[in-house]
Amino acid sequence: MTLTVxxxxxxxxxxxxxxxxxxxxxxxxxAWLFLLPSxxxxxxxxxxxxxRGFWIxxxxxxxxxxxxxxxxxxxxxxxxxxxxxxxxxxxxxxxxINIGSQTVLALAIAVLMxxxxxxxxxxxxxxxxxxxxxxxxxxxTLFMLDHNVGFVNHVLxxxxxxxxxxxxxxxxxxxTIALVNTWRNMGYTAxxxxxxxQMIPRNLYEAAAxxxxxxxxxxxxxxxxxxxxxxxxxxxxxxxGSFQIFDTVAVTTKGGPADATRVIYYYIYQKAFNEFHMGYxxxxxxxxFAILIALTATQMRMLRASTSxxx
Amino acid sequence: MIxxxxxxxxxAVSATACGGGSGxxxxxxxxxxxxxxxxxxxxxxxxxxxxxxxxxxSGVQVKINQQGWEDYxxxxxxxxxxxxxxxxxxxxxxxxxxxxANNQLLDIQPYVxxxxxxxxxxxxxxxxxxxxxxxxxxxxxxxxxIALVYNVKSVKDAKVDPAGLKDxxxxxTDGGTFGELIKKLTVDSNGKRGDEAGFDKSKVATYGWxxxxxxxxxxxxxxxxxxxxxxxxxLDKNPFGTDYKLDDPRLAQTLTWWQDQMKAxxxxxxxxxxxxxxxxxxxxxxxxxxxxGSWRIxxxxxxxxxxxxxxxxxxxxxxxxxxxxxxxxxxxAATKHPDQAWQWVKFLGSPACQxxxxxxxxxxxxxxxxxxxxxxxxxxxxxxxSAFTDIAADPASLSYYPITGxxxxxxxxxxxVIDQIQELKVAPADALRQLDxxxxxxxx
Numbered sequence: 128m129t130l131t132v133x134x135x136x137x138x139x140x141x142x143x144x145x146x147x148x149x150x151x152x153x154x155x156x157x158a159w160l161f162l163l164p165s166x167x168x169x170x171x172x173x174x175x176x177x178x179r180g181f182w183i184x185x186x187x188x189x190x191x192x193x194x195x196x197x198x199x200x201x202x203x204x205x206x207x208x209x210x211x212x213x214x215x216x217x218x219x220x221x222x223x224i225n226i227g228s229q230t231v232l233a234l235a236i237a238v239l240m241x242x243x244x245x246x247x248x249x250x251x252x253x254x255x256x257x258x259x260x261x262x263x264x265x266x267x268t269l270f271m272l273d274h275n276v277g278f279v280n281h282v283l284x285x286x287x288x289x290x291x292x293x294x295x296x297x298x299x300x301x302x303t304i305a306l307v308n309t310w311r312n313m314g315y316t317a318x319x320x321x322x323x324x325q326m327i328p329r330n331l332y333e334a335a336a337x338x339x340x341x342x343x344x345x346x347x348x349x350x351x352x353x354x355x356x357x358x359x360x361x362x363x364x365x366x367x368g369s370f371q372i373f374d375t376v377a378v379t380t381k382g383g384p385a386d387a388t389r390v391i392y393y394y395i396y397q398k399a400f401n402e403f404h405m406g407y408x409x410x411x412x413x414x415x416f417a418i419l420i421a422l423t424a425t426q427m428r429m430l431r432a433s434t435s436x437x438x
Numbered sequence: 439m440i441x442x443x444x445x446x447x448x449x450a451v452s453a454t455a456c457g458g459g460s461g462x463x464x465x466x467x468x469x470x471x472x473x474x475x476x477x478x479x480x481x482x483x484x485x486x487x488x489x490x491x492x493x494x495x496s497g498v499q500v501k502i503n504q505q506g507w508e509d510y511x512x513x514x515x516x517x518x519x520x521x522x523x524x525x526x527x528x529x530x531x532x533x534x535x536x537x538x539a540n541n542q543l544l545d546i547q548p549y550v551x552x553x554x555x556x557x558x559x560x561x562x563x564x565x566x567x568x569x570x571x572x573x574x575x576x577x578x579x580x581x582x583x584i585a586l587v588y589n590v591k592s593v594k595d596a597k598v599d600p601a602g603l604k605d606x607x608x609x610x611t612d613g614g615t616f617g618e619l620i621k622k623l624t625v626d627s628n629g630k631r632g633d634e635a636g637f638d639k640s641k642v643a644t645y646g647w648x649x650x651x652x653x654x655x656x657x658x659x660x661x662x663x664x665x666x667x668x669x670x671x672x673l674d675k676n677p678f679g680t681d682y683k684l685d686d687p688r689l690a691q692t693l694t695w696w697q698d699q700m701k702a703x704x705x706x707x708x709x710x711x712x713x714x715x716x717x718x719x720x721x722x723x724x725x726x727x728x729x730x731g732s733w734r735i736x737x738x739x740x741x742x743x744x745x746x747x748x749x750x751x752x753x754x755x756x757x758x759x760x761x762x763x764x765x766x767x768x769x770x771a772a773t774k775h776p777d778q779a780w781q782w783v784k785f786l787g788s789p790a791c792q793x794x795x796x797x798x799x800x801x802x803x804x805x806x807x808x809x810x811x812x813x814x815x816x817x818x819x820x821x822x823x824s825a826f827t828d829i830a831a832d833p834a835s836l837s838y839y840p841i842t843g844x845x846x847x848x849x850x851x852x853x854x855v856i857d858q859i860q861e862l863k864v865a866p867a868d869a870l871r872q873l874d875x876x877x878x879x880x881x882x
Contacts, residue, residue: 191518191537269713274709274712275718290710295708295710295711295713383853383854384857384861385857385863402846
């Protein structure tokens with residue numbers, strides 16, 4: 128989507144005629160004026176809290192009494208905390224299952240939509256799960272997947288299979304949460320892919336068909352490579368979102384059973400608001416921030432996000 | 439809804455705060471509105487009635503704010519920080535030490551002395567649970583104990599005489615008559631009972647003993663009564679011990695026996711217990727018996743699906759033991775109206791309010807006479823609650839809820855280990871020894 132703007136935008140148009148001219152300074156002033164509202168919002172609601180968060184991570188603070196400066200003690204404690212590493216490992220497990228299944232399914236849905244139907248009704252229906260709030264999804268699945276009264280287990284037993292514990296078993300819980308969120312998000316992700324596919328010129332498919340390519344070859348040789356910038360965008364956004372898994376855990380398992388779903392965000396939350404170790408929680412949040420930045424940079428680099436094969 | 443009411447509440451608090459600020463000298467006509475918070479929706483009507491009676495007597499308005507357990511405690515901390523906390527809060531022994539240590543609660547000892555409140559009117563030793571370093575942070579408003587809840591039909595089908603359930607025994611070696619009972623109550627899908635030959639533990643239709651998840655380091659309904667009946671004590675001293683005794687071999691022995699019953703198929707496995715609590719498994723007949731707290735008497739007695747009844751806990755090697763615990767109203771330190779708040783707290787702890795609570799019989803009021811009245815109200819409805827009240831009347835059978843700082847952190851740590859024991863993944867003795875070390879670190 129950003130791509131379309133980039134190709135047809137005025138910046139590109141002037142660039143095509145040889146040398147770039149410097150903009151008159153009055154333009155810059157107007158530009159800054161337009162940016163001001165969002166810059167102010169960024170400074171007040173993002174930058175300031177982030178800096179304050181870093182400061183809190185250097186203190187020992189329980190919300191109720193005055194913060195005490197402790198330097199890097201929180202970070203040192205964190206590195207020695209088995210629960211912190213466990214939380215990172217579980218979060219990674221969640222992200223791999225969630226992003227893996229969600230991306231594959233979303234791509235499949237998008238291709239089906241692109242190749243088979245352009246119906247607005249189908250497109251709308253596919254994002255319905257995404258419109259249901261996470262907490263609602265969590266509560267509904269908590270009942271549907273319950274061992275004693277759950278509908279899903281009832282169906283499994285009708286099919287002659289054994290009832291499963293899902294959220295209640297430490298071996299299944301994190302995968303259950305990941306797949307529930309895959310179900311909720313895949314329609315929306317599919318829509319993003321679908322939008323990206325609309326930018327691929329139709330004549331490429333016609334040419335490929337003339338050359339004797341089947342659907343699978345067309346998908347591999349045409350759709351996938353040309354979809355790459357969109358894929359990067361979708362992956363970056365959904366991986367960051369996936370790392371922030373919290374609500375489903377908070378509603379269904381609360382980090383249990385036996386720590387099996389204590390993802391990093393839930394652990395941060397517990398430390399901050401159940402156990403009142405604000406400094407320690409801020410240190411973990413700062414670390415997560417660093418991890419996400421590194422991860423995003425790697426993703427952008429590996430998938431060459433800024434270049435498109437469509438030239 | 440909740441958020442909206444908090445906003446309204448905050449508005450109300452700031453409005454009254456402004457009113458108080460303008461007239462420093464207390465005027466007789468000044469209209470004070472106190473805010474009071476609680477978490478149990480079942481108790482709301484009873485305390486609303488108290489509030490109405492209190493307003494009629496004193497002219498002070500009370501606005502009650504109810505939120506679920508978790509929202510309640512998370513919201514309280516942020517409200518304290520932002521200065522919008524209620525004047526009086528319902529407090530729990532697991533939470534008040536931390537609040538008191540951070541100077542968020544008002545010491546009511548001077549008021550208690552001034553008004554000569556009779557602390558002996560309260561059941562057992564409940565009043566002293568709220569004293570920390572010579573300061574008092576609450577007056578007891580109710581109490582709870584543990585007893586067995588059983589499905590009357592299951593017991594009849596097992597050809598067990600309900601009268602015999604009053605004298606069950608238990609020990610961690612062979613389980614006593616309680617161990618026999620849960621075997622008998624367990625039925626597999628072929629109709630074979632747990633004590634019969636050919637019993638298939640992989641196809642159990644009804645478990646003799648239900649399982650409630652959670653419980654943390656205390657296991658109040660789950661296992662506390664077994665461990666305590668062996669002579670086990672949670673702490674070096676209570677309240678405010680600094681050393682949890684989780685490496686006590688008697689605790690390991692107790693939890694090992696419990697785990698053995700799970701392995702044998704007499705206790706509902708953790709995986710099947712689900713996160714919806716005891717109600718679904720008992721109502722659908724998947725479990726025949728569970729130990730449970732008196733705060734849920736109404737749930738069981740009011741069931742229309744099944745008929746449930748109560749039986750006293752089994753007698754262990756050291757006799758019958760139940761945790762007794764109670765709630766109390768505390769005044770927040772930042773209140774603008776400490777005198778009126780104290781009037782309300784005193785009223786909550788007085789027969790005038792507790793008799794009203796007793797009539798509704800949602801909890802047992804802290805005042806002994808009112809508790810008896812509550813038991814009478816139950817009896818009038820045909821519910822025998824003596825399993826809960828008899829044990830409360832016997833000081834030798836009572837053990838007080840373990841009170842320490844950092845209770846949340848300790849519970850999180852302990853819950854993971856209890857989960858692993860229930861999933862049959864660890865041996866209790868080793869796991870408890872490691873847990874004991876970790877908890878000692880937290881309390882250091």
